Amino acid sequence: MTASTICRTTTAKSRMAAVGAIAVAGTLLLTACGDQTKSGSDTGGSSSSAATKGPLFDKLPKEIQSKGVVKVGSDIAYAPVEFKDTNGAIAGIDPDIAAALGKQLGVKFEFENATFDTLVTGLRAKRYDIAMSAMTDTKDRQDGVEDGKKVGEGVDFVDYFTAGVSIYTPKGKDQGIKTWDDLCGKKVVVQRGTVSEDLAKQQAGNCPAGKKLTLEAFDNDQQAQTRLRGGGADAGSSDSPIAAYAVKTSGGGNDFQLVGEPVEAAPYGIAVSKDNKQLSSALQAAMNAIIKNGDYAKALSKWGAESGAVTEAKLNGGS
Numbered sequence: 001m002t003a004s005t006i007c008r009t010t011t012a013k014s015r016m017a018a019v020g021a022i023a024v025a026g027t028l029l030l031t032a033c034g035d036q037t038k039s040g041s042d043t044g045g046s047s048s049s050a051a052t053k054g055p056l057f058d059k060l061p062k063e064i065q066s067k068g069v070v071k072v073g074s075d076i077a078y079a080p081v082e083f084k085d086t087n088g089a090i091a092g093i094d095p096d097i098a099a100a101l102g103k104q105l106g107v108k109f110e111f112e113n114a115t116f117d118t119l120v121t122g123l124r125a126k127r128y129d130i131a132m133s134a135m136t137d138t139k140d141r142q143d144g145v146e147d148g149k150k151v152g153e154g155v156d157f158v159d160y161f162t163a164g165v166s167i168y169t170p171k172g173k174d175q176g177i178k179t180w181d182d183l184c185g186k187k188v189v190v191q192r193g194t195v196s197e198d199l200a201k202q203q204a205g206n207c208p209a210g211k212k213l214t215l216e217a218f219d220n221d222q223q224a225q226t227r228l229r230g231g232g233a234d235a236g237s238s239d240s241p242i243a244a245y246a247v248k249t250s251g252g253g254n255d256f257q258l259v260g261e262p263v264e265a266a267p268y269g270i271a272v273s274k275d276n277k278q279l280s281s282a283l284q285a286a287m288n289a290i291i292k293n294g295d296y297a298k299a300l301s302k303w304g305a306e307s308g309a310v311t312e313a314k315l316n317g318g319s
Contacts, residue, residue: 053106056289059282060105064129070109072098073128075116077220080245080303081134082111093241093303094132097160097287100295104286115219117193123273124152130270130283131155134163134239136195137269137318157269158283159317160296161308164262165195166243169235170228171257177235178260185211186234189224192217195264196237221246229255241305267310267318280315287313 057065064070074094076082082092090111098109111132114122119131120141137157140146144154169177176182180199184207190196197217204213218224221238225246228236237243240262247256270287272280290296291313300306 054102054104056104056282056286057106059278059285060107061276061278061282064107064279068107070098070105070107071127071129072109072111073114073119073122073131074111074133075119075220076111076113077222078116078134078239078242079249080241080305081239082132093161093299093305094134096299096302097290097296098132100290100299101283101286103295104289105282115193116191120152120155120271123155123271126273129276129279130272132270134161134242134268135271136163137267137316139319141271142316142318153274155271156274156277156280157267157271157316157318158280158287159267159269159314160287160310161268161300161305162265162310163268163308164240164265165199165237166240166258166262167235167237167260168228168243168247168256168258170231171254173234174257174259175234180263181206182260183213183235184208185213187214187216187232189216189218189227189233189236191221191224191238192219194238195266196239199264200237225250225256235259241308267314268308269316269318284313284315 074082076084076090078092080092082090082094085091095109095111098111102109109132112128116133116135119128119133119135122128123131135141135157137159142154142157144150144152167177167180167183169175175186177186180203183200183203188200190200197215200213200215204215207213216224216227216233218227221242224236224238227233229250236256238246243256243258247253247258250256270283272283287296290299291311297306297309300309
């Protein structure tokens with residue numbers, strides 16, 4: 001998800017990566033509420049903590065070492081990246097990656113629910129140590145820019161996945177929609193604060209007279225899906241893995257269909273305050289460790305998300 005400056009290209013930025021149609025396992029019950037997932041430990045030294053905590057524990061800031069917890073701000077209604085399963089537990093790609101990071105860092109990752117468009121603000125207010133929520137790493141977010149205006153100091157990103165932006169419609173009712181240009185004259189539903197909303201706003205400005213694009217934005221993606229499912233819109237847009245999961249699972253696969261190809265491929269990043277460089281460095285080291293030891297690949301494979309894998313955790317790799 002993203003709020004960023006947009007260049008329309010199939011390989012540019014995007015909460016999203018060109019993952020294509022992603023097959024994902026599992027059922028979901030999407031609801032909002034904070035929860036916990038366990039994570040590891042981070043140490044670069046040979047102290048006794050390495051044996052009892054984790055190999056990268058000593059890399060963490062002392063404050064987090066003392067707490068034993070990394071507080072994570074997340075929009076827990078974005079399957080398959082993060083959502084509540086049928087047992088009420090937090091599940092998905094991000095929680096599983098966080099659990100693998102925890103093994104390296106020797107601390108728990110505790111997820112707290114919030115709407116997506118408030119996560120960076122919550123990070124600035126120190127309600128969370130990090131934000132991990134399918135958040136696209138963009139230059140605007142790095143610089144603290146929203147809608148062309150400077151709103152804060154920005155954040156640093158530890159990149160860990162790649163996704164794009166997809167369009168989907170009611171199944172059997174694509175109305176000839178294949179590209180963003182085809183949305184002119186149509187009503188589109190999106191989640192507020194995302195790249196999908198940015199793209200829809202940009203497209204609305206490009207539509208000819210008499211073919212207005214009507215946009216309706218919601219607090220979360222499930223609300224947008226419900227609106228489309230009920231016939232209140234012509235199309236929806238979200239990150240490619242999320243759209244693909246909705247197409248596969250909603251109504252047993254009978255509610256929606258993907259149209260066209262994903263655009264705006266870009267990295268997802270774990271957002272960290274710029275004044276917490278030590279934490280960013282520790283997370284980057286832990287991410288590279290789980291990429292190397294195979295835990296990262298296992299987490300993605302569980303959700304059929306292998307096509308979004310990265311081979312290296314870069315810092316601020318988005319543009």
